[in-house]
Amino acid sequence: MSDKTINITTPISRETARSLKAGDSVSISGVIYTARDAAHKRMLENLEKGIPLPVELKDQTIYFAGPSPAKPGEPIGSVGPTTSYRMDAYSPKTIELGLTCMIGKGARNNDVIEAMKMYGAVYIGAVGGAGALISGCVKKAEVVAYPDLGSEAIHRLEVENFPGIVIIDSEGTNLYETEPPKYIQA
């Protein structure tokens, strides 16, 4: 675990993803995509029917989030992370399709962690509920797929210095398992 913040720019290669370690503080800049349950479901169901993905996933970052509406003149409303386990059913597939980075909050299951280890992907935690703070990192936002899903549509975000902590790395080291035991009081 290092004290200094690592600046990363998207897209994130498999190698870069593998170089990040649980506990690293990161600051992400570049393009990331939002997707929640409904968007994941539709992407993968469509893929099975032979309909291509609306965005290429290779080396990309998906942010599990559904923003609140933008006020006039602002790119986006509040945009903190949503709870990631609801995407556990879909993430092994998106990782296999090339995804290298997921941003969310909360635990992930074993299938996701195994896929991260196998392909080289990283899970970064954003501070849940810090939606107003994170909105300041979003410089541009547009809906690129599934506008009918409203907040759950896929948004393309251009972010600058988006703050996060690597929670699970590509070796499977998991802060949710390593950190809390240090603070248990008998």
Place this chain on the structure above:
Amino acid sequence: MREINVETVKNEIARMCIEANYDLNPDVYNAIEGACASEPSPIGRNILSQLVKNADIAKASRKPICQDTGMAVIFMEVGQDVHFVGGDITEAVNEGVRKGYTEGYLRKSVVSDPIERVNTKDNTPAVIHYNIVPGDKVKIDVAPKGFGSENMSKVYMLKPSDGLEGVKDAVIDCIKKAGPNPCPPMVVGVGIGGNFEKVTELAKRALLRPIGSHSPIEYVKQTEEELLERANALGIGPQGLGGRTTVLGINIETYPTHIAGLPLAVNISCHVTRHASAIL
């Protein structure tokens, strides 16, 4: 009979939906700020200070504290000498939610059917609890509730023989299982007694009480204090990344129950526990 126009109710509810989502209540804010100083985990302190900053930004820039601006939960205590005029009261309440969520740029998170899941696009309907009380006033509490934490809540139909110890263990187990998912530090509302549906309402109502307030019943107060200490010894910490700030407050409400039962409900809430109230 005192007449109150439903239009007034609508406008008040719209205002409160916005206020609750932009301005973190001082009890929650102070609890987070206070924890910044006492939290031993460096990651935890960093997170808590981000939460304080987030609440400041939300207030100053008139933005929702959290993008999950919740499903609107509304408690209405209606004086029995009040006569609502000008339309259907439930429609007016929902109209107020619609207005608040639209004009306040709050997220519309409600789907019209739990299985078909089509967004209603205006965050209605709200969950409304009416209570008839003496007098000619109307007290309205608006408590928008996010679902990251709502999903971690539980009902337990315990046996009378499980007793207070059984209640305590179940509450701690529920907090432990919730772990990082409800955006800790959490606020926990507990209902004990009543029956299957009453106990969940008690737990939800317990969340309306400010952090640090205590039950007037001595053993309940002691239980609130003991559970808070036990919860913060679990190590979960801010965002579940380790630390001693797991729960900011635990409030318990009780109600008489049946000889054969000991219902318990644990309503988990997050550091964005929202609440606005007004008396008409």
